[in-house]
Amino acid sequence: MTKRTDAKPALQLAGALDLSPAPESCPAPIKSRYGHFIGGEFVDGDDHFTTVNPATGEVLAEVAAGSDETVDQAVKAARKAADGVWGKMSGADRGKFLYRIARRIQERSRELAVLETIDNGKPIRETRDVDIPLAAQHFFYYAGWADKLQYAVPGGNPTPLGVAGQVIPWNFPFLMASWKLAPALATGNTVVLKPAETTPLSAMLLAEILQEVDLPPGVINIVNGAGRTGGAVMGHPDIDKVAFTGSTNVGRIIMRQIAGSKKKATMELGGKGAHIVFADASLDQAVEGCINGIFFNQGHVCCAGSRLLVEESIAEEFLERLKRRVEVLRIGNPLDKNTDIGAINSVKQLGTINKYLDIGKNEGANVWQSPCPVPDKGFFLPPTIMSGVQQTDTVVREEIFGPVLSVLTFRTPAEAIKKANDTEYGLAAGVWSEKNSKLFEVAHALNAGIVWANGYNLFDPASPFGGVRHSGFGREGGIAGLWAYMGGIS
Ligand code: NAD
Secondary structure, eight states: EEEOOOOOOOOSOOOOOOTSSSSSSSOOOOEEEEEEETTTTTEOOOSEEEEEEETTTTTEEEEEOOHHHHHHHHHHHHHHHHHHHHHHHHHHHHHHHHHHHHHHHHHHHHHHHHHHHHHHHOOOIIIIIHHHHHHHHHHHHHHHHTOOOOHHHHHHOOOSSSSEEOOOSSHHHHHHHHHHHHHHHHHTTTEEEEEOOOOHHHHHHHHHHHHHHHOOOOOOOEOSHHHHHHHHHHHHHHHHHEEEEEEEEHHHHHHHTTTTOOEEEEEOOOOOOEEEEEEOOOOOOOOHHHHHHGGGGGGOOOOOOOOOEHHHHHHHHHHHHHHHHHHHOSSTTTSSSTBOOOOOHHHHHHHHHHHHHHHHHHTOEEEEEEOOOEEESSSSEEEEEEEEETTSSSHSSSSSSSSEEEEESSSSHHHHHHHHOSSOSSSSEEESSSSSHHHHHHHHHHOEEEEEEOOOOOOOTOOOOSGGGGEEEEESSSHHHHHHHHOOOO
């Protein structure tokens, strides 16, 4: 693999940001230290950890790790708002706050996109065109529901659940926060949100936005920290609803923790999406779809199409086309709008992915990596394709959560369906064919919460998102996203 020697760091120092060497000119002010956002105010913490820029490895800021006492303070603020101002507010007025948040996200979208890219490592093209606009759309969409909840549950008498504890992952930090906050607020709940420890900065900018729109104190509280803090939120006795997005393993821990309590729960967990390409598909489009399916956001996507199932008669040709296309993907500075693949979010995640590459090699996989130049600083991995793998191989069964595609073949639709469903997960899948009847039959037979036909990774606030089996339960998005936050549903 060749190394790029001219890669320039996006950042020199934490605190006063010098963005001059970077291609992106919009400033994203980063403070040297962050606390929490509780009761409408920024409050400091005792212990701190650091968040780094994964494209350079340099420290961006110190961030407070919320203690049990901090979490308790946040839950009390949320309870006060739930029983008081927010609980008593009409749906129409709640909706106005959601509209205001949505508009302010749009107004500060450039800044949010730059900040998210710096903290997460994902390409600016994605934060600018996908993450931040979609987040605003979620607030707009749920703003419209706030005064129409009775139509979301015909025959029911919807009521808020109370205080929601929400824990989110690092792969879409701002978008995941929006997916959780917008329906919770629209339905009259208040929230204690815990962002992921490697990507806390966009949530802190959201807190500024909440102050700017005068959201009543305590409606949204943000407590920073890692797993311990997340556990304190989920287990707090005065939390009525837990909403978790993250790994299946941590989902299991939380389910054990809340077992026997009255807390309602939704779990958005891991996946190992099957991406099926039939010989009659438009191959050029399917190649683009597969690239989007696995290399979007460096493959840090729960619904990634990480298992390519390609019909045997075209497998060789398809793989050749795929590699030719992958070779020209640009990996590098996430702030450069020409970058296709940014940085792996953390050194820990890079280690996990490399561990899976070693396992794949030991299990007999042909591991191919794009010869594209890779920056010599930061956490980067070239797009990787593993062929010659078997259904029983670890790299085919376990979620790698990186830019790594496993390639399998099939001969008949029945074999494709069997292999696609042979997984403990059930989040997403994709099918490519020019025959609509085949698309419908196969999609119907796939055991996954979301199936895309002749496309992949397509998201819409009106469309429910969520998994089956070990990918979790409950839905985010659409009307179903409201049900997860309401009682009184008959
Ligand atoms: P993770 O489970 O390690 O962490 C997720 C969040 O949980 C973080 O905020 C973390 O601090 C917190 N956490 C860790 N231990 C905890 C505990 N014991 N109690 C409470 N909170 C705890 O996952 P990750 O590495 O941040 O994210 C990647 C995973 O998230 C992948 O498995 C991916 O598939 C999944 N994911 C799922 C969806 C979905 O909608 N289904 C969306 C995005 C990501």
